[in-house]
Amino acid sequence: MAVSPQTTRTQVGIVGGGPAGLLLSHLLSKQGIANVVVELRDHETIKNTHRAGILEQQAVKTLVDSGVDGRVLTDGDEHEGIDLRFNGESHPLNFPDLVDATVTLYAQNQVFVDLAEARKRDGGDVRYESEVTDVVDLQTDTPKIRYRDVSEGADPTVVHEVQCDILVGADGSRSFCRRAVGQAEGHRDFRIEYPFAWFGILTEAPKSAPELIYANSPHGFALISQRSETVQRMYFQCNPSENVEDWSDDRIWSELQRRVDGPDAFQLKTGPIFDKSVLGFRSFVREPMSHGSMFLVGDAAHTVPPTGAKGLNLAFADVTVLFEALDSFYSTGSRELLDGYAETALKRVWKAQSFSYWMTSMLHTRPDADPFETKRALGELENITSTRFGQQYLAESYTGWPHS
Ligand SMILES: Cc1cc2nc3c(=O)[nH]c(=O)nc-3n(C[C@H](O)[C@H](O)[C@H](O)COP(=O)(O)OP(=O)(O)OC[C@H]3O[C@@H](n4cnc5c(N)ncnc54)[C@H](O)[C@@H]3O)c2cc1C
Incomplete structure (x- = not known):
């Protein structure tokens, strides 16, 4: 394959600039860990997409303690x-x-606005209107994200490349990253409709x-x-x-x-x-939530029925676990926490699956x-x-x- 004329080298490459991808990017940058976010949609479209509304206490604390604008405390409605x-x-x-x-009622699109603003304020590299078309070399120390710029006036035939140490799939329930791995040996999808x-x-x-x-x-x-x-x-x-x-x-x-x-x-x-x-x-879980140097977070790895209000909160919990593992990896060189990421995150995922399934069955x-x-x-x-x-x-x- 021809080498892309526009190659970027970073430490962590993140596919998807939803709440999970942006929060991870924000936390990493605060620790001095370089990262690039590649996001398909434009800022306005994400800002105007209505989804989750209920934030757990811990999710609010994560946002505020990490230096994201405290609007969630002033504009959010504590319940x-x-x-x-x-x-x-x-x-x-x-x-x-x-x-x-x-819990706090604060719309997901406002969470996005606050996180996007924090990334802008801190000089974060978030590439909107960039469609990921390939993730490669996932079993090596230099996985790569390939994408095309789909913004108006850009040449969509030019392939851009982000080379990284660690690739994170934060690209939502139809996750390109998850599908790229497919049903590789040892991977299993659990689902009910x-x-x-x-x-x-x-x-x-x-x-x-x-x-x-x-x-x-x-x-x-x-x-x-x-x-x-x-x-x-x-x-x-x-x-x-x-x-x-x-x-x-x-x-x-x-x-x-x-x-x-x-x-x-x-x-x-x-x-x-x-x-x-x-x-x-639906209820869905991909196990394990990692593949070589690629790690899945949020809806890319699992979805829950909305009855338990757990989806966004679970995405933040994954990000917290992965951030700590990445911080440890870059400060000590040890992969121990990274290797344990999937197992640690999945314990909470299955608790949330159980609660969401139970609420759904009892109320519908x-x-x-x-x-x-x-x-x-x-x-x-x-x-x-x-x-x-x-x-x-x-x-x-x-x-x-x-x-x-
Ligand atoms: C109506 C509704 C109500 C909900 N209510 C709640 C609630 O009250 N509480 C709660 O906790 N959860 C709730 N949820 C769930 C919550 O919205 C999701 O769990 C949350 O959005 C997950 O965040 P994420 O960052 O993992 O994924 P997403 O928000 O889906 O972000 C993924 C991003 O990846 C991008 N992307 C996808 N493919 C590509 C590609 N090929 N290249 C580049 N970028 C790509 C997408 O454009 C998207 O911006 C609700 C969901 C819905 C639909």
């Missing part, structure tokens, strides 16, 4: 609990009382309740979430093939309302809907569920909410386990 609603009744859980912890999806809306409306409501109803699951004082995020369980065009605002509001209806006459606060989407999901109704299964899920919810140990289990998992 002290959730409301589990079933049989038409509310069951509030108070996290500070149960486990001395809280769900027979339902989430219909998500953004609406200009006041908050319907002080805390998020997770509702199990005879008509299926609903999540009454929030964005700000004037914009709210809500979801209801739907068929994965649902077409948003078939849903008028009135139809959406009556579907959401009937999923939270109850003897307390609780009423959602409504308003114009300005965004509608259908979100499919399978289209083929028999009456026994429906009643059993209600029994489980009663179990969880009626004992302090049950409430504590949910609260501890939701607010997050320590990072190490």
Whole structure:
């Protein structure tokens, strides 16, 4: 292959500038470890993509302690609990009382804005609009990222190359890096699909309740979430093939309302809907999360259903473990922590998989569920909410386990 005319040499090459890739880049730079981030999309597109909203206490601390702008503390909305609603009744859980912890509602696109700004402020090398087309020499000490510049006016036929010591795949659930390894010997994918999806809306409306409501109803699951004082995020369980065009605002509001209806006459606060989407999901883990000199972090290695609000938090936890291993590698020359990265990270990954699967199964109704299964899920919810140990289990998992 012809040598690229534009080759960069760095210590850590990172594919993907989502929250995982940018946080790792930020932490490495603070320790003086050179790195380059190669990101497919432009800054504006990522900034305007609505995804996660709940940050665990540890994720907030990681951002603030590492010197990212403290907007998460001033603009983020600290939440002290959730409301589990079933049989038409509310069951509030108070996290500070149960486990001395809280979570913070702060949209993922704002996390991205803060991290991107920190990289810019500190002179970070983040190459937006750059599509990775190859990752090679992964079993050597000089793996390489090849990419093309897809920005307007650039020549997309020119191949650029980043040579590094360590290559990190932080390129999300459809990960090019993961697929490049394929099913090499010793690699295994674990996955399950769900027979339902989430219909998500953004609406200009006041908050319907002080805390998020997770509702199990005879008509299926609903999540009454929030964005700000004037914009709210809500979801209801739907068929994965649902077409948003078939849903008028009135139809959406009556579907959401009937999923939270109850003897307390609780009423959602409504308003114009300005965004509608259908979100499919699955549970997925790639093992191991490394291959030679390449390490996977975040959604590139695993995805969880959104019910447990774990995806972004798990990505940050991976990054923390990998950062410590890289720091040790560059300061002592020892690969011990790097070699143990996958095993360490996977322990938390499987805990989060278990919690997310459990929340999803308990709160949703399978289209083929028999009456026994429906009643059993209600029994489980009663179990969880009626004992302090049950409430504590949910609260501890939701607010997050320590990072190490
Ligand atoms: C609707 C929704 C709600 C969610 N709610 C929550 C929540 O409340 N709490 C929570 O913790 N998680 C939540 N999640 C999950 C969370 O959004 C993800 O887990 C998180 O984005 C993972 O971050 P990441 O950096 O690993 O991947 P991503 O954010 O997907 O970033 C990967 C980046 O890699 C880039 N990329 C991909 N391919 C290439 C390529 N070939 N070349 C260069 N770059 C490439 C992409 O453009 C992307 O910017 C939610 C997700 C969705 C969809």
